[in-house]
Ligand SMILES: NC(=O)C1=CN([C@@H]2O[C@H](COP(=O)(O)OP(=O)(O)OC[C@H]3O[C@@H](n4cnc5c(N)ncnc54)[C@H](O)[C@@H]3O)[C@@H](O)[C@H]2O)C=CC1
């Protein structure tokens with residue numbers, strides 16, 4: 001990747017999503033010498049520095065040195081982190097938040113006047129360069145900042161720019177989305193056990209069916225209804241299963257589930273509990 005908009009990128013908070021993004025950026029060719037990380041526990045910082053060849057620093061040091069700061073702590077920890085960082089971040093630096101729920105205005109109110117802020121909602125498939133990241137700019141983010149953030153996240157998957165008003169919905173769909181698929185795979189594997197298959201066989205059958213279905217969804221250009229109809233033979237097995245899904249309100253459950261995720265994202269707006 002290019003080194004437009006400054007060399008040094010710092011990841012503040014290197015848990016599941018922070019590490020996933022960090023590893024993706026390095027796979028995409030970012031020089032580890034230009035990557036800083038911070039972690040709450042010194043052992044974790046040392047472990048990541050050794051594994052990736054990046055430099056572990058304090059939050060304050062990262063705030064002073066980095067051109068782009070990627071904040072990946074939990075929404076509940078963001079207030080404490082900002083208190084620590086804000087006095088040290090010059091207004092020409094780019095602040096990128098990956099936290100669910102927290103609006104760009106919340107950061108702007110705590111940072112030096114005019115600091116550009118970009119809000120992004122990635123998801124864990126960034127680990128395999130198949131991420132879906134949704135990006136919105138705050139009131140001081142210029143086109144160059146959005147393009148730079150897009151370049152960072154495009155190195156680990158797809159990127160979509162959306163108005164910030166749609167971020168909570170996007171969080172419910174793509175931010176949390178992978179978890180719903182894992183949940184389905186887990187439940188369907190259990191169903192295989194119920195039907196008498198060995199667990200590993202059930203797992204392999206379901207996982208490859210999920211991969212095949214996903215690739216068809218992405219690459220065929222067909223509507224999901226068409227793809228499902230092609231599997232659903234008259235008086236066959238699939239329609240017997242679909243009737244059960246409809247009887248149990250699975251479609252309504254999904255509507256309610258994603259609405260609950262969207263509402264939870266809204267609740268996290270102020271750093272949440
Ligand atoms: N896990 C996911 O799939 C996604 C998570 N996110 C967002 O990413 C953020 C992090 O989520 P996860 O990685 O799942 O959580 P996590 O708990 O795995 O990682 C957060 C990390 O931040 C560290 N941390 C907390 N306060 C710190 C501080 N003051 N200085 C340095 N490090 C500090 C913690 O020790 C922890 O390692 C959240 O805001 C979440 O909304 C966004 C998209 C997807």
Ligand SMILES: O=C(O)[C@@H]1CCC=N1
Nearest residue numbers: 099100171175176177
């Ligand atoms: O569960 C969460 O709050 C985070 C945000 C999106 C995915 N994981």
